[in-house]
Amino acid sequence: EASRALVERFVQAMRTQDHAALLALFAKDAQWTADGGGKVRAAAKLLHGPRAIARLAASVWRLYLSHQTMEAVDVNGGPGLLLRDAGGVRAVMAFETDGVHIHAVYSVLNPDKLRGL
Incomplete structure (x- = not known):
C-alpha cells in the first residue's frame, strides 16, 4: 500500500510540476527505462538519478501525459x-x-x- 501511495504522489507531483516533490520521491540510485521500440518517441537511454528523472517526468507530463487518463494498475505484482x-x-x-x-x-x-x- 505504501508503494501505491508513492506512485500517487508521483502523479500529483507531475501534475503540479512540483520539482522539489519529484526529487524527494526518487532514491539516489533511481533509474528510468523507456521502451518505445523505435516506433514512438521515448527516452533514448537509461536515465540515472533523481535530477534527470524529475526533469524527464515534468517534461513528459507537460508534453504528453496531461492529455491522457491514468489508471492505477498492478504490473507484474507491483504498482503501475x-x-x-x-x-x-x-x-x-x-x-x-x-x-x-x-x-x-x-x-x-x-x-x-x-x-x-
Whole structure:
C-alpha cells in the first residue's frame, strides 16, 4: 500500500510540476527505462538519478501525459499506471519502490507490446 501511495504522489507531483516533490520521491540510485521500440518517441537511454528523472517526468507530463487518463494498475505484482487517450492505451508504467522512495520506473510505449491491453 505504501508503494501505491508513492506512485500517487508521483502523479500529483507531475501534475503540479512540483520539482522539489519529484526529487524527494526518487532514491539516489533511481533509474528510468523507456521502451518505445523505435516506433514512438521515448527516452533514448537509461536515465540515472533523481535530477534527470524529475526533469524527464515534468517534461513528459507537460508534453504528453496531461492529455491522457491514468489508471492505477498492478504490473507484474507491483504498482503501475495505465495511460490512455481517445486512441486507446498509450503506455504502461511499472515502478519498483521500497515504500519510501522510487528506485526504478519502466515505461513501455512500444505499440506492439501494448496490443491487447
